[in-house]
Each structure stands twice: as C-alpha cells, then as structure tokens.
Amino acid sequence: MTKKLKDIIENNENYQPGLSIDCVIFGFHDNQLKVLLIKVRDNPKWSLPGGFIPLDEDIDTAAVTILNDRTGVDGIFLRQFATFGKVKRNDQHFDAKVLEYLQIEESKGKWLLRRFVTIGYYALVDFLKTIPRPSNEHEIIEWIDHKEVPELILDHKEILDKALDTLRIELNLMPIGYNLLPEKFTMPELQKLYETILDKKLDRRNFLRKITNIGIVTKLDEKKSNVAHKAPNLYSFDKEKYDEVLKNGLNQGW
Amino acid sequence: MTKKLKDIIENNENYQPGLSIDCVIFGFHDNQLKVLLIKVRDNPKWSLPGGFIPLDEDIDTAAVTILNDRTGVDGIFLRQFATFGKVKRNDQHFDAKVLEYLQIEESKGKWLLRRFVTIGYYALVDFLKTIPRPSNEHEIIEWIDHKEVPELILDHKEILDKALDTLRIELNLMPIGYNLLPEKFTMPELQKLYETILDKKLDRRNFLRKITNIGIVTKLDEKKSNVAHKAPNLYSFDKEKYDEVLKNGLNQGW
DNA sequence: AGTACATTGCGTCATAATAACACATTTAAA
DNA sequence: TTTAAATGTGTTATTATGACGCAATGTACT
Secondary structure, three states: OHHHHHHHHHOHHHEEEEEEEEEEEEEEEOOEEEEEEEEEOOOOOEEOOEEEEEOOOOHHHHHHHHHHHHHOOOOOEEEEEEEEOOHHHOOHHHHHHHHHHOOOOHHHHHHHOOOOEEEEEEEEOOHHHOOOOOOOOOEEEEEEEHHHOOOEOOOHHHHHHHHHHHHHHHOOOOOOOOOOOOOOEEHHHHHHHHHHHHOOOOOHHHHHHHHHHHOOEEEEEEEOOOOOOOOOEEEEEOHHHHHHHHHHOOOOOO | OHHHHHHHHHOHHHEEEEEEEEEEEEEEEOOEEEEEEEEEOOOOOEEOOEEEEEOOOOHHHHHHHHHHHHHOOOOOEEEEEEEEOOHHHOOHHHHHHHHHHOOOOHHHHHHHOOOOEEEEEEEEOOHHHOOOOOOOOOEEEEEEEHHHOOOEOOOHHHHHHHHHHHHHHHOOOOOOOOOOOOOOEEHHHHHHHHHHHHOOOOOHHHHHHHHHHHOOEEEEEEEOOOOOOOOOEEEEEOHHHHHHHHHHOOOOOO
C-alpha cells in the first residue's frame, strides 16, 4: 500500500477526508478460518487491508475496489457491518511516522493527521482462488488463522472481532459457504466451516439434516478421493436456491 | 436546526468534514409506529433529524447528543445500523439554497458543498416521555406515522427503510418494547407493537405463549381501566431478565 | 333489562424443528 | 486380520410452532 498511499495523500483533494474503509477478509483452509492481514516492513504490528474513498466513488464501490486489488477475486461476498469513529482510535504518533517514512511534505501530510472514521466491511472469499497481492515491495500480505491473529494497529482488533460477531449472527439469517468453499465439497468440510466460525462442536447428523432441509445443496454422485478412512460424498451448492435463501433469509422468527 | 447549523458551518473546522449522522427515531402511540421527522419552514420536504460530529466526540456520543437534543429522553435505545455513502446522495442545489437561506459566506459554505457520508442510527423511545424539540423557531418537528411518511430530502427515505428493515431483523434477535411502551402495558398493546413493526397479524394466543416463554414480562395483579370490552391484564417488563436476554440474544439458531 | 358483539383468558391438538443417541459401513493403519 | 477413525443412515424424546375452540368479561344497543 505504500506507494499507493503516498499517491493518495499527495492527491488528497480527490479523496473523502477523514474517512477510510477497512476490510476483514475471511477465507477457509485446512479447517481454519483465516483472515487476510497486512504488514508493512519495519512495523511490528499487522493491520487490516484498507483504503480511502475517491470523491467520485460510492463507498460500496470503493470497498469492492480494495477487495479486488487485494485478492484478485471477483464476485466477492462483501458486506458493510459497522462504522468506527472513536476519537482516540487514531494514533498521531504512528501517522507522523508513516508520513516521515513516505517522505511526504508537511502541507500534504496534514490530511492524514486528523481523526479518521473508518467503515468496516467483511468479505468471504474462496481461499484457493485468492491471490493475496501486496501493493508494493515493502508490504507483506498473508492469510492468518483467526485464532492466532497477532497484535494489530489502532482499533483493528476491535474491528475484526466485530466482524466475526456479525458473521456469527448472520449465520442464522443467511446460508454461508458458497463463497468460502470450493465448488465441490464434503459435508464434514461444510460442518467444519460452521464449527470454526461458531467455535462450537455440532452434531454431524443433525447438521446434515438441517442443511439438507434448507435445500441449498445437491448431493453429487461422486466421493472425495485420497482421504483417510471412509470417503465422504461430495456436494455442491444449488446456486439458484442458495441465492433465493440468501435474499429471503433463513429464519422467519416472528 | 437552522441557527445551530449556521453555527456549525461557520465553525466547521471543529467538525468532522464530509460526515454526518442521521437518526431514525421510532415511537409507538395509538397503535401506530411513529417516526420523528423535521421540516424547515419554506421547504416542502421533510427530513430525518441529524447532525454533525465534533472532532472531539466519538460518533456514538455525537448520536446520543443529537437524540437527547431532539427528544429530551435519557437512556435511549440507540443503535448504529448502516452508513450511507453514494456519490449522488447529495444535492448541491439544495445545499446551495440552504447556504443562501442561512446567509453564509462562500468560503465557509464550501464546507457543506461536498459529498457527505452519513452514519445511520435508529432509536426506540417512549412516545409519552418524549418532548419533540425544534432547534429554532423555523423548524417543525413532529411524530409521523411510518405508513404516512411524506417525501423526504435526499436519500432519507432509503435510510428510514433500512432502519425499519434492520429493526425487523433484530426483532428476532432481541426483545423489544421496553423503550417503546409505558411501564405498565397490556399484552394486546405489546402485540400491536410487534404487528405494526412487522406489518403482519399475529395470533393472540401464540404470541402470549412466546413472550411468556422468553420470561421477560411479569403479570401484574391489575387490569387496565377505562377500556371498551373486557379489561386486559397489565404487565411490566422484568428489567433484569430483559437486559439479560438483550445481551445474550434470543435465537441461538446454531 | 336483555341481547349482541368485540375482546380477553386459557386452553387443545397436529405438525415441525431440534437434541441426543445407535448402529452398520468404509478405509487406512497396526 | 484386527483396530480405529471416520462416514451414511437411521430412531426417539422433547420442544417449538401454527391453527384453532370456547367460556368469561364488559360495552353498546334495543
């Protein structure tokens, strides 16, 4: 992000002042829920991938752009979940160091040295189709198990936690998996996904029944190969029904 | 808001640029879900009560301030639900007229003539305890039945709709009523509240059972007086259990 | 005063959803 | 060949939900 950030700050008149976007990008691999995090060399703390909002772009569009840039994945599941605007969420000291590092003149640099409010988006992407892309040679971008997230800058940990909370709640309102699993998957895989997000064991048999009743999966006439123990059946999502349920919601409640 | 708005614009260096807060304030009265709306004299369209964010205030605090100013009610149920930031959500023409009306010099007025992103909050308040307070003599503030909301400025209708959608979804996740009903209420009243929000008829008997099972209401040894037909029993919320359920959520789902 | 009517209080019953668990089958590894 | 770990396919008990019945209460009308 370094070069690009410098560019933005030097042309800050084209960007929404005091407002940023931070993305919590979730992926699933090796039975782990992973989060895409960024680290700038020489900085001990990691951060969420984020960006700024061009004046001529809707905030949702800006978020999509950030996501595409970082993951190379299209048609991403992306949802705004909260906006963070505590006064103390900024770190003038840190920002000043960034400006120094980027060799930005003071008049331009002022733009960054204010309180920034940030809009949080979370995304669900297919781990294997994702190509994490650093925006320059000084940046590291990496999938990190959500259980082993290191120290993050500013309030990014709070943002991440809130994203996960939201995801957990929305698990009851919408189907999930289409964006996180490969096209063909097994029931134990889908269950692991749910268990990992919820941090809770579920009963195999009840899980199968519930998913089946939702009617979003199709059982394929094919088994997973090269696995230990009994080969599990493969399933795929019925995209049409999946989208329908996604639109109308799962639990009616009242 | 007029005088105050002028004040803010003229001292705009103390406020977060390009960012505002809009509040959808819900109340319940006469079996109607009402929304608190504002109209400035000479302007045919109504708007949501809103405000700006002082640089030294958290956005949540700013929202609370706006709400207290408008309703005089304390301990309000207030929740951020979404942030709106389409490019075209602003209306330069309208803003220019506001500036002219407020007699604000051009250099100061520029502050308002940019794209504003707005953070939406919705609130649930006790209709009878609320004293709608115009911020000056040119402003009208009124409770309006949500089914009869007139034309609103900018994207305020979209914001209102989204607030109601969110409220409907959150009805399945949390108890409601404590902030919208008087201390003592009848079951039909509570049911009407739910029916009005959901825009859907519910079965009396099933409703009673469900609410009772949640365990948030206490049946009082008292009946409502001065009513047509059979006098219904009065209930009150068990605040302790209510807060507990509010905190832990209603439906576990998975 | 008597009756009709709207509304409340307190049920029932059939069905669906959920939680807890049993058992046989498949496959790798011992 | 046996064992262990996983999968496929059930059952059963409990709880939640949806649809409805009926008597009691109090107003309003004749």
